[in-house]
Amino acid sequence: MSKALSRAAMASAFVRSFLIQGSWNYHTMIGSGFAFAMLPGLRRLFSENPEQMDASVRRHSEHFNAHPYLCNIALGAALRLEADGADPETVRRFKLAVRGPLGSLGDSLVWATWLPGVSVAAMGLFWLGLPPWMVVAFFLTVYNVAHIGLRTWGFRAGLRDGLDVGRGLGEADLTGWTVRLKPLVVGLLGVLTGAVLGGAGGLGDAGALWAGLGAVGFLGGLLVGHRAWRPAAIGIVVAIALVSASGVLR
Amino acid sequence: MDILRVGLLGGLLGLDGTSVGQFMVSRPVVAGALVGWAIGAPALGITIGVILELYLVVSFPTGGARFPEGATATAVAVASAAGVDAAGGIPLGIAVGLVWGQLGGATITGLRHLNSWLAPEPEDATHGPARIVSAHFTAILLDFTRGAVVTGSGVWVGTLVVRRLVESWPLSASASMGLLLVGGAVSAGILLRDLGGFRRRRTVFVAGLALGLLGARFL
Secondary structure (H helix, E strand, O other): OOOOOOHHHHHHHHHHHHHOOOOOEOOOEOHHHHHHHHHHHHHHHOOOOHHHHHHHHHHHOOOEOOOOOOHHHHHHHHHHHHHOOOOHHHHHHHHHHHHHHHHHHHHHHHHHHHHHHHHHHHHHHHHOOOOHHHHHHHHHHHHHHHHHHHHHHHHHHHHHHHHHHHHHHHHHOHHHHHHHHHHHHHHHHHHHHHHHHHOOOOHHHHOHHHHHHHHHHHHHHHHHHHHHHHHHHHHHHHHHHHHHHHHHHO | OHHHHHHHHHHHHHHHHOOOOOOOOOOHHHHHHHHHHHOOOHHHHHHHHHHHHHHHOOOOOOOOOOOOOHHHHHHHHHHHHOOOOOOOHHHHHHHHHHHHHHHHHHHHHHHHHHHHHHOOOOOOOOOOHHHHHHHHHHHHHHHHHHHHHHHHHHHHHHHHHHHHHHHHOOOOHHHHHHHHHHHHHHHHHHHHHHOOOHHHHHHHHHHHHHHHHHHHHHO
């Protein structure tokens, strides 16, 4: 890799990647955040040519979107391409090519599998009687080991491979990890369901009526999917309002 | 005093939702415990946090998604229910929290429109690094302010609502929890569907269920 990128510039870009969604908007999405994270590297690379630097900042603030953790792959690779003196059109085409895959891979691995998995495990531990601080410590530690690991790996892979980062991404087999994790999360969801049904203060203690309604709700969610979520949330708020009104009018 | 304290905490937690870090301290299970500790009610905080986590476990913080703001919902629910020694405190607090979470989600959408105006146009030849940095930090500061104001106002309204209605709440504590868990059960069903569905995953789900029942019995 080009020596033009100092360790300090790379470290600063990595730290800034934690703020990459700070100015998320419907026009350029994380475009301006991407340029913000690139700045330490660009300042170093174009220290003697401010006009070239301004042009590069403008290019990197164009529309871009990806999963915030896997975005570091694109960030590292873009820094590497700029350090290697790649022409602007190559950098633009590279970012255009990776944004879709980095978004969908991250959504499916992190948002749809890892986050609910750790969350379900933490809730299960709560229902099984663990003290609050242990539940919180478990959630934050387990979740963020993978979170920070993914950001670090992605940034390094991008810096190392540049345009060839697809190879490293393929070798990491993120889709395979998603597929392998899903049954584990289902098992944890089963544990949580059992703990809520049988645990102190859970549905079992509430009585047969609530346990039966809970089973109906579970089946409804299973059959209808995400379309059931908003009506269920509104239904609970309305039910609480009606119960409260019945108490006031009694 | 709690309004100010919880409002500021809500502003910080709101930042974690999208703008800064995404370490997931904004998830209800963590936010509930943190707000609970801040106001001296950690057990209440995590109880409400876990219920709202169960509701929101299927809402993902994807970039452009419009989602209820879990940190706001949780902070408002916990602070509204704190200090109320009656069965209605938790359900009434959660109801206000869910409504305020939706409001928080709407303000995030508004902020993103505002950010579209703040963020420099890439085609604008006059903008350089300083403009990018100032726009970025202004957007983060606005997000913090938004979270703090939404949370603080929610705590004010929630406290009034809960104090006004809690005495006449007719259900017992266990029935109130049953009512709340019915909503959580819908989310659990949605999550199982997302992860492959019951037919495909029944063996591992039932094995987990048995383990959970045994754990609840013996732990």
